[in-house]
Amino acid sequence: MADxxxxxxxxxxxxxxxxxxKISPKPMAPRLESLDGKTLYLVDPRFDDSGLFxxxxxxxxxxxxxxxxxxxxxxxxxxxxxxxxxxxxxxANGDGAIIGVGH
Amino acid sequence: xxxxxxxxKYGVPTVAIHTNAFEKAVQSVTRMHxxxxxxxxxxxxxxxxxxxxxxxxxxxxxxxxxxxPVMQEVIEGLTRPAEGDRIKEIKFERSTPRLxxxxxxxxxxRLFLENNWTDKLPIVLPTERKVREMLAHTSRKPxxxxxxxxSNQFRQYWEFTVEKVAVNAVMAGARPxxxxxxxxxxxxxxxARGSTTSSMAAMVVVNGPIRNEIGMNSGTGAMAPYNHxxxxxxxxxxLLSQNLQGGSVPGETFMGSQVDEQFLEELVRTIGRLDIxxxxxxxxxxxxxxxxxxxxxxxxxxxxxxxxDTQTSYWCTYGGSSTELDRVDTVMGFLKxxxxxxxxxxxxxxxYGPSYYEQNIVAIHFYHNLxxxxxxxxxxxxxxxxxxxxxRLT
Numbered sequence: 001m002a003d004x005x006x007x008x009x010x011x012x013x014x015x016x017x018x019x020x021x022k023i024s025p026k027p028m029a030p031r032l033e034s035l036d037g038k039t040l041y042l043v044d045p046r047f048d049d050s051g052l053f054x055x056x057x058x059x060x061x062x063x064x065x066x067x068x069x070x071x072x073x074x075x076x077x078x079x080x081x082x083x084x085x086x087x088x089x090x091x092a093n094g095d096g097a098i099i100g101v102g103h
Numbered sequence: 104x105x106x107x108x109x110x111x112k113y114g115v116p117t118v119a120i121h122t123n124a125f126e127k128a129v130q131s132v133t134r135m136h137x138x139x140x141x142x143x144x145x146x147x148x149x150x151x152x153x154x155x156x157x158x159x160x161x162x163x164x165x166x167x168x169x170x171x172p173v174m175q176e177v178i179e180g181l182t183r184p185a186e187g188d189r190i191k192e193i194k195f196e197r198s199t200p201r202l203x204x205x206x207x208x209x210x211x212x213r214l215f216l217e218n219n220w221t222d223k224l225p226i227v228l229p230t231e232r233k234v235r236e237m238l239a240h241t242s243r244k245p246x247x248x249x250x251x252x253x254s255n256q257f258r259q260y261w262e263f264t265v266e267k268v269a270v271n272a273v274m275a276g277a278r279p280x281x282x283x284x285x286x287x288x289x290x291x292x293x294x295a296r297g298s299t300t301s302s303m304a305a306m307v308v309v310n311g312p313i314r315n316e317i318g319m320n321s322g323t324g325a326m327a328p329y330n331h332x333x334x335x336x337x338x339x340x341x342l343l344s345q346n347l348q349g350g351s352v353p354g355e356t357f358m359g360s361q362v363d364e365q366f367l368e369e370l371v372r373t374i375g376r377l378d379i380x381x382x383x384x385x386x387x388x389x390x391x392x393x394x395x396x397x398x399x400x401x402x403x404x405x406x407x408x409x410x411x412d413t414q415t416s417y418w419c420t421y422g423g424s425s426t427e428l429d430r431v432d433t434v435m436g437f438l439k440x441x442x443x444x445x446x447x448x449x450x451x452x453x454x455y456g457p458s459y460y461e462q463n464i465v466a467i468h469f470y471h472n473l474x475x476x477x478x479x480x481x482x483x484x485x486x487x488x489x490x491x492x493x494x495r496l497t
Binding site: 008009010011012013014015016017018019020021024025026027028029030031032033034035040043045047048049050052053055056057059060064075078079080081082083087088090091094095096097098099100101 | 110121150153163185201203228271343366385
């Protein structure tokens, strides 16, 4: 390749962009065969009106899937912070979770 | 993020519900965190301020992204097994190629411009020969890791090699003998392209023999574009910052809670100066008051603090009240307590000790659902003597 002698020559140049962080694949939890008889936690991240929204999700389950036990919980702090205690509690007592409205 | 952690780390099948405004962010975050099959659905933006009936319609409606019923996507997200297909799409190793596809000078200039790899001015194309010449001025190996950089604390660090720094130095038009200095700047890990909503520039102070060896100007006009070394080293620092940290796109913003003191402190520290604060956040009364408590003292003198949508001061769902209008835990009730303080110097009280707000608020403007608070040194002096003199004359 020429080094840019005239406007029609093709030039080989280097890419100036750095290297992104490596991504480690994360496993997904096994999915449930059915929601029948299961306990689902609705997790309110306490942003905007997410609690009000989740109560409508709760009502939807009561109307359409009454065999599902729904528990509505708030995150312990603001949504920007991790909440291991809540996650441990859900793991111990629940079969699945719905978080909303998430960011 | 929380849904990914709950799903992958704690083994709880989880579905996240987002508003459609976050579609791209959700796709990016789930991929970057290694879970492209993370389960989520969308409802329309916004959720805040909607009635119960409207929110129920969201739940019973369709995702504005997929067009499928929201609750169907929720149930499938909890029950449909992972397919493992999408995870194959991700490149888990370093994916930035060393070379750009060969092309003409004009086409490459356009490519670099369109990829946001430049400062919008023409660059010197980083050919193998020019990069090699740059690398000849360091003893470090081209593939040696030179450092890590990110635009703010919420982003992940990107990594770069000595050669990557040289590529950006060539693009800036720097001479090879400047390279040790440019490499030192890059290795500092301090970005010249930090995230900010204001216009800012990084300043570099160079000391030691190298400043004379490479002919830098440290005298008259040192900050002006009259010296090749000063100008191109500064340009190289900017280019390498935006390219080595993975891009620098204007318009991106800080995201955090308006009542997270740590976040706000970091925000103020990063942008350096607050001249205007506009609180158009959650509108919850306790949020608005806490944000005011945290940010007003950090506002620059003569700055302006604006609170929007003060109607929530009267709405009980936001912690307000339509009957107890002077309650100080409501926005309007609290702001009314500040009004007299604007005139504290006129109080007929010996040795009155003014509060911080009384000393630093010079004006409060109330409008329909909107309040402006002007910060300033509230020390004009009392009119009592003057008025007293007039009264005696009349």
